[in-house]
Amino acid sequence: MYKLITLSFFLFITSHLFSQTEIGAEYQHGFGKNYNSNSIGALYEGFTRDGNSWQIGIHYTGDVFVMDKKTQGVSSLGFSLGYRYAFSYGNSGNLITGARATFSFLGEKDHLKFTPSVEFGYHLTFNNFGKGGFTTPSLNVGYDIPMAKESGDYEGFLFIPRIAVGYRF
DSSP states (O other), rough: HHHHHHHHHHHHHHHHHSSEEEEEEEEEEEEEEOOOEEEEEEEEEEEEEEOEEEEEEEEOOOOOOOTTTTOOOOOEEEEEEEEEESSOOOEEEEEEEEEEEEEEEEETTTTTEEEEEEEEEEEEOOSSSTTTTEEEEEEEEEEEEEOOOOOOOEEEEEEEEEEEEEEEE
């Protein structure tokens, strides 16, 4: 059984190494009922044969939570996993929709936050730098779910404008 799992893992990784991939940076600004947050991060995106993609990212949110116009001194480090569906796969870009799961580890009281979200946007590609660069402006709608006993006021719907830029190879 162990050999079968190992073989499947290596076949999965190998198939994605030879497909189109993208590496980039992203900025997102989440705002909702109780707070605002600004995050920066890095992402890796691998494409399937039909133009759809999956992505893995890490992000850092600085001291930006705002409640009653006061910063709370809260920062977080987290990661996200997502899948995108491409409506059309053209030469210079396509409309996308997708789903994303984000886990954030807040710096206060060992607080863990889970944010599932849906995404709508446009994936624009450029062929100026070798195989090219990309930018992806999108809008996400998510819901923060605290996963600790002391949840604070970090639960609720979020609206998350996002932009990602990077290199494709």
